[in-house]
Amino acid sequence: MKILVPVKRVIDFNVKIRVKADNSGVETANVKMGMNPFDEIAVEEAVRLKEKGKATEVIAVTIGPAQCQDLLRTAMAIGADRSIHALFDGETQPLGVAKTLKAIVDQEKPDMVILGKQAIDGDNNQVGQMLGALLGWGQATFASKVELGAGSVNVTREVDGGLETLQLKLPAIITTDLRLNEPRYATLPNIMKAKKKPIEPFDAAAKGVDLSPRIKTLRVDEPGSRKAGIKVPDVATLVDKLKNEAKVI
Amino acid sequence: MRALIIVEHDGVAVKSATLHTITAAKKLNCPVDGLVMCNAGASVIDGASKITGLEKLLVSEGAQYKDDLAENEAPLVAQIARNYTHVFVAATSFGKNLLPRVGALMDVAPISEISAVESADTFKRPIYAGNAIATVQSSDAIKLCTVRATSFDAVPATGGNAAIEKVAATADAGLSSFVGREVSKSDRPELTAAKVVISGGRGLGSGDNFKMLEQLADTVGGAIGASRAAVDAGFVPNDYQVGQTGKIVAPNLYVAVGISGAIQHLAGMKDSKVIVAINKDPDAPIFNVADYGLVGDLFQIVPELTAALQKK
Ligand SMILES: Cc1cc2nc3c(=O)[nH]c(=O)nc-3n(C[C@H](O)[C@H](O)[C@H](O)COP(=O)(O)OP(=O)(O)OC[C@H]3O[C@@H](n4cnc5c(N)ncnc54)[C@H](O)[C@@H]3O)c2cc1C
Ligand SMILES: Nc1ncnc2c1ncn2[C@@H]1O[C@H](COP(=O)(O)O)[C@@H](O)[C@H]1O
Numbered sequence: 001m002k003i004l005v006p007v008k009r010v011i012d013f014n015v016k017i018r019v020k021a022d023n024s025g026v027e028t029a030n031v032k033m034g035m036n037p038f039d040e041i042a043v044e045e046a047v048r049l050k051e052k053g054k055a056t057e058v059i060a061v062t063i064g065p066a067q068c069q070d071l072l073r074t075a076m077a078i079g080a081d082r083s084i085h086a087l088f089d090g091e092t093q094p095l096g097v098a099k100t101l102k103a104i105v106d107q108e109k110p111d112m113v114i115l116g117k118q119a120i121d122g123d124n125n126q127v128g129q130m131l132g133a134l135l136g137w138g139q140a141t142f143a144s145k146v147e148l149g150a151g152s153v154n155v156t157r158e159v160d161g162g163l164e165t166l167q168l169k170l171p172a173i174i175t176t177d178l179r180l181n182e183p184r185y186a187t188l189p190n191i192m193k194a195k196k197k198p199i200e201p202f203d204a205a206a207k208g209v210d211l212s213p214r215i216k217t218l219r220v221d222e223p224g225s226r227k228a229g230i231k232v233p234d235v236a237t238l239v240d241k242l243k244n245e246a247k248v249i
Numbered sequence: 250m251r252a253l254i255i256v257e258h259d260g261v262a263v264k265s266a267t268l269h270t271i272t273a274a275k276k277l278n279c280p281v282d283g284l285v286m287c288n289a290g291a292s293v294i295d296g297a298s299k300i301t302g303l304e305k306l307l308v309s310e311g312a313q314y315k316d317d318l319a320e321n322e323a324p325l326v327a328q329i330a331r332n333y334t335h336v337f338v339a340a341t342s343f344g345k346n347l348l349p350r351v352g353a354l355m356d357v358a359p360i361s362e363i364s365a366v367e368s369a370d371t372f373k374r375p376i377y378a379g380n381a382i383a384t385v386q387s388s389d390a391i392k393l394c395t396v397r398a399t400s401f402d403a404v405p406a407t408g409g410n411a412a413i414e415k416v417a418a419t420a421d422a423g424l425s426s427f428v429g430r431e432v433s434k435s436d437r438p439e440l441t442a443a444k445v446v447i448s449g450g451r452g453l454g455s456g457d458n459f460k461m462l463e464q465l466a467d468t469v470g471g472a473i474g475a476s477r478a479a480v481d482a483g484f485v486p487n488d489y490q491v492g493q494t495g496k497i498v499a500p501n502l503y504v505a506v507g508i509s510g511a512i513q514h515l516a517g518m519k520d521s522k523v524i525v526a527i528n529k530d531p532d533a534p535i536f537n538v539a540d541y542g543l544v545g546d547l548f549q550i551v552p553e554l555t556a557a558l559q560k561k
Contacts, residue, residue: 017380095358124361126349133353138424141346158487159342165428214358218384229540235553246523248502
């Protein structure tokens, strides 16, 4: 059983985002980048399935600029066996990413693709569902528990009202939610080992995939900012303010 | 132009997020229809047909739609969508799961979680956990959007009289099946629709201590929310989580108790009308967005606040 894990390079989740002065986007120069947190969880889940003897091979893939190699090394230090890099400079959008992943799936024939539920830059939450449609596979999004059966997988999903469990036929798509697992820190020996694992290029254009953006960003603005209010000294003042000033109770 | 709203429901009643989505579609100044996919959902169909603002209500029934499996519903939506210029659905776990699958079937790039409709092809949406707002333009002939419910008011749930039109069901895709559900039950208002939300964080220290927040919530008719840290620690169920990757809320009053105010949490609540923060750390970032901050020990303040509110 082969598992493919798409990982995206994004601005580190701890970085304070700054909108560019010309409103063309957000500042990415000299900003700390890292693996999308949901994708770390996806890699961890795939590696755990391998460690339990249920998966035989874990392949990390990314679509993005040359610097994405760091990301693939990180995935391989966690335990992915090898990587595929579709080189692309510029903004990737979900539909183009899904089409590229479809072409990679056609080549690699995995039994499962585990993605993050959303990339925390664009907050799109789309690629997994799109890949499911393009491949004609079942999908379980927002997974908090994955249990492999014979020819099928049971996935518990985090939905608005609570939890829901689905059974999917394999091959299938899973997208991760935060509580699926806690990703490990890569150890130094594993980081060293990862340096020797192969990264194979993938030419999306040669497969006829168009990665150019379909949705045009006209401008990016700062959100309407909230100004800090006041500190009140005690409960009585708070109740008074809520009743007589804010009039919310 | 003509817009289609995918009606979200639980098999019995229409979910309120749908009412907000209709308001978003109304900004297009064109007729708006609804689509209900259900299994023997007489009360849903009846309820949906009475919503103010829908001209026609398309109804497709079949056992394959019972549990909202995206594999079964996406082909029907993709087929019907060809007759529309816009298809909107609420950006709930239902809408987010379904619409991208529809998009890929149609070779359309959907736009996630729109917070404003600028024109027929241009929308605003939060990115980077709401730390930036993008204005985006779609060049697709059919626009598929999920809609952030808190950014639009609700249309009235009654007063309308949509003409019902049956649509033949598409086949069961046979890719997935429903196994079970654990619904968290509560007598309090639904988190995303509540006028008051009382949220607890890691500072609460245990699930037991959330009882204190429940008493406060019950005093003001509020719902209970939580930070991810509180959910991760097992204090409360996952569907209480407010934030970038949890629920988006915008009540009249949001009370953050023992929550530091990480950007991922603020992403889910900073559009609330009035924010109150209770935290023992005077430098906690939550105070930067709070209208009223109270520095001190929550274990002392919360019972005192509950008592003061019960008195009035
Ligand atoms: C990809 C990603 C997505 C995320 N999504 C979300 C999300 O959707 N929602 C979310 O909430 N978080 C999310 N997070 C997590 C977020 O970064 C923070 O870790 C989390 O919000 C912290 O929760 P907290 O404020 O309860 O805990 P802490 O940051 O630990 O804060 C606890 C607070 O309680 C106060 N406190 C402690 N004891 C008392 C007392 N006795 N009286 C008064 N005050 C007290 C402390 O001063 C402190 O400020 C996400 C993180 C990542 C990486
Ligand atoms: N450029 C990319 N390269 C590899 N994987 C990606 C890329 N963009 C998105 N993904 C995957 O798709 C998931 C959902 O992304 P999105 O739909 O953009 O929010 C991410 O968590 C990744 O697993």
